[in-house]
Amino acid sequence: MPVIQLQQIHRDFQVGDQVVHALDDINLQIDAGDYLSIMGPSGSGKSTLLNLIGLLDRATSGHYILNGQDVTVLSDTEQATTRNKTIGFVFQSFHLVPRLSAAANVELPLMLAGMSVEERRSKVAKALEALHLSDRAEHKPDQLSGGQRQRVAIARATVTEPAVLLADEPTGNLDRKSGLDVMGILEALNDRGITLIVVTHDAELGQRARRQLHMLDGRIHREEQEG
Amino acid sequence: MRTRDFLGLTFSSIVAHRLRSALTALGIAVGIAAVILLTSIGEGIHRFVLQEFTQFGTTLVAINPGKATTAGTSMGVFGTERPLSIEDAEALRRLPFVRAVVPFVQGNAEVEADNRRRRVAVYGAGPQMPEAFSMAVRSGRFLPADDPTAPRAFAVLGSKLRQELFGDANPLGKRITIGGSRYRVIGVMESKGTVLGFDLDDTVYIPAARALSLFNRDSLFEIDVMYREEVDVDTVVAGIKRTLTARHGKEDYTVTTQQQMLDVLGSILNVLTFAVAAIGGISLLVGAIGIVTIMSIAVNERTSEIGLLRALGARRSQVLNLFLGEAIVLAAIGGVSGLGLGIGIAWLLHTAMPSLPVHTPLLYVVLAEALAVSIGLIAGVAPAQRAARLDPIEALRAE
Numbered sequence: 001m002p003v004i005q006l007q008q009i010h011r012d013f014q015v016g017d018q019v020v021h022a023l024d025d026i027n028l029q030i031d032a033g034d035y036l037s038i039m040g041p042s043g044s045g046k047s048t049l050l051n052l053i054g055l056l057d058r059a060t061s062g063h064y065i066l067n068g069q070d071v072t073v074l075s076d077t078e079q080a081t082t083r084n085k086t087i088g089f090v091f092q093s094f095h096l097v098p099r100l101s102a103a104a105n106v107e108l109p110l111m112l113a114g115m116s117v118e119e120r121r122s123k124v125a126k127a128l129e130a131l132h133l134s135d136r137a138e139h140k141p142d143q144l145s146g147g148q149r150q151r152v153a154i155a156r157a158t159v160t161e162p163a164v165l166l167a168d169e170p171t172g173n174l175d176r177k178s179g180l181d182v183m184g185i186l187e188a189l190n191d192r193g194i195t196l197i198v199v200t201h202d203a204e205l206g207q208r209a210r211r212q213l214h215m216l217d218g219r220i221h222r223e224e225q226e227g
Numbered sequence: 228m229r230t231r232d233f234l235g236l237t238f239s240s241i242v243a244h245r246l247r248s249a250l251t252a253l254g255i256a257v258g259i260a261a262v263i264l265l266t267s268i269g270e271g272i273h274r275f276v277l278q279e280f281t282q283f284g285t286t287l288v289a290i291n292p293g294k295a296t297t298a299g300t301s302m303g304v305f306g307t308e309r310p311l312s313i314e315d316a317e318a319l320r321r322l323p324f325v326r327a328v329v330p331f332v333q334g335n336a337e338v339e340a341d342n343r344r345r346r347v348a349v350y351g352a353g354p355q356m357p358e359a360f361s362m363a364v365r366s367g368r369f370l371p372a373d374d375p376t377a378p379r380a381f382a383v384l385g386s387k388l389r390q391e392l393f394g395d396a397n398p399l400g401k402r403i404t405i406g407g408s409r410y411r412v413i414g415v416m417e418s419k420g421t422v423l424g425f426d427l428d429d430t431v432y433i434p435a436a437r438a439l440s441l442f443n444r445d446s447l448f449e450i451d452v453m454y455r456e457e458v459d460v461d462t463v464v465a466g467i468k469r470t471l472t473a474r475h476g477k478e479d480y481t482v483t484t485q486q487q488m489l490d491v492l493g494s495i496l497n498v499l500t501f502a503v504a505a506i507g508g509i510s511l512l513v514g515a516i517g518i519v520t521i522m523s524i525a526v527n528e529r530t531s532e533i534g535l536l537r538a539l540g541a542r543r544s545q546v547l548n549l550f551l552g553e554a555i556v557l558a559a560i561g562g563v564s565g566l567g568l569g570i571g572i573a574w575l576l577h578t579a580m581p582s583l584p585v586h587t588p589l590l591y592v593v594l595a596e597a598l599a600v601s602i603g604l605i606a607g608v609a610p611a612q613r614a615a616r617l618d619p620i621e622a623l624r625a626e
């Protein structure tokens with residue numbers, strides 16, 4: 001069963017007296033465990049598509065079925081809960097809370113879910129360990145390198161064991177080596193079953209995905225399948 | 228989200244901006260301190276001052292030279308009034324409702340005994356002073372009922388002056404010099420302490436007529452009349468005015484009843500209370516504005532954090548509560564500091580003036596803290612709502 005189904009998705013933005021069709025009739029099925037890259041020029045709608053999949057945004061029209069459930073009809077609060085349980089985000093600029101330690105940053109989604117301290121502690125420890133960050137648990141973000149920060153962000157995105165991991169330009173703020181590192185980590189998570197969707201404008205990185213979507217003017221202009 | 232985690236997150240941001248948080252809380256603290264100080268000592272001060280005033284008895288009327296106008300200035304400055312004399316006091320003594328009359332004049336002079344000297348307040352008074360002012364003689368006797376216009380040169384010492392001049396020796400019958408004239412000590416007063424700033428122990432009492440010539444004055448400072456309790460105060464005032472106006476030809480003096488003194492005192496105290504209340508109120512208002520300002524800045528600064536929290540699954544209500552909680556905690560910290568400050572100052576006042584009753588009811592403490600928390604709540608609503616309404620995608624874009 002596909003984990004994500006997008007049917008005739010449109011997302012329009014009203015800018016002044018003009019309507020921008022950021023997403024224009026998107027139809028897409030993503031199976032559980034898939035690895036997808038979304039490429040395309042700036043302004044082609046990649047981020048809009050990812051935000052929509054991540055339930056941060058709502059389609060102007062069309063249907064979005066996540067894990068067999070039509071999520072377009074969910075309330076804000078229900079969407080927030082679904083986001084917390086099902087989706088992990090990795091951002092280009094990491095988005096760590098500067099005043100919190102690495103461990104506390106990783107703990108945030110579990111806190112928001114109301115999980116008990118004991119349960120959280122072991123999950124956070126495990127997530128940090130999986131990303132080789134155990135010795136950095138008490139460090140503040142400004143005491144970490146870019147690559148380490150993004151690894152903390154990945155630990156935070158995966159600590160809830162989400163079905164889907166969304167990454168918007170995850171290597172955009174990293175040097176080549178750290179970038180490849182981060183891609184390797186994301187792909188390893190995919191190998192263990194998480195559905196991975198990566199937005200990138202770096203063709204070389206995009207080509208590592210099994211499915212490669214090329215967007216243009218809000219449409220899926222071309223799709224390539226590896227293997 | 229669990230309460231503990233909620234508080235943990237709230238405190239983490241307050242601690243991250245210690246100085247800013249402290250300054251914001253300070254506004255509330257000053258306001259709450261003023262409020263708690265008011266409630267702690269407001270009643271205490273009232274009672275304290277009233278007691279100071281009424282310890283001489285409540286059936287006293289004071290007569291001062293000069294007509295007090297409504298503007299408060301004495302006509303005496305124009306020099307048209309007649310002096311208030313010893314004879315005036317004697318005339319009043321003959322009124323039927325009068326129990327005691329005390330002519331009164333005061334000045335400073337050097338008192339010398341053997342080879343010790345001391346500059347003190349000298350009170351010229353009449354023989355009925357102990358009765359009128361509920362003062363007690365410790366040894367010897369008070370000034371005798373001599374001819375009031377030509378009294379003998381007798382002096383009565385305050386307890387402290389006696390100690391200063393004679394130590395443990397018996398002063399009765401000793402000769403002293405006051406402002407160059409010789410007097411004989413005939414009595415020592417019981418200690419009375421300080422009343423309204425006047426030290427009644429470091430002093431000497433001599434007959435009023437002698438004090439007038441000592442200070443080279445022709446008018447008494449005041450004549451105090453103690454009347455019979457069963458007589459109505461208006462009758463007393465009317466009787467006094469009739470007598471004095473007949474003697475002076477016009478009303479060139481002022482009669483003040485104890486009640487009038489208390490009224491004046493009460494209005495001064497009310498002004499003071501109002502001033503402290505105003506300071507407290509303004510401070511709380513400024514504190515509230517400070518919280519609104521700081522929380523608005525915090526929402527701006529942490530816009531991307533708000534976007535992140537939403538992406539991690541925070542509901543709008545959780546974001547609202549986080550920022551509202553921060554405002555409330557800031558105000559609550561200010562409130563607690565203010566309580567400490569207010570109670571501390573009240574305690575210091577009590578230590579400095581043990582007779583000043585200080586009392587802070589627990590209910591007022593709880594109410595004051597509740598007030599602080601409510602201010603935080605009200606001040607925090609608008610910024611917190613703005614935070615909750617932010618679009619997560621736009622918030623994430625802010626950096």
Ligand SMILES: Nc1ncnc2c1ncn2[C@@H]1O[C@H](COP(=O)(O)OP(=O)(O)O)[C@@H](O)[C@H]1O
Nearest residue numbers: 013015020022041042043044045046047048049
């Ligand atoms: N909030 C918005 N308001 C108006 N236009 C928007 C908004 N978000 C995106 N767009 C427009 O939608 C289009 C797609 O944007 P985006 O998905 O960010 O592109 P990409 O991530 O591929 O660079 C662009 O033309 C952009 O200007």
Ligand SMILES: [Mg+2]
Nearest residue numbers: 043046047048
């Ligand atoms: Mg983009």
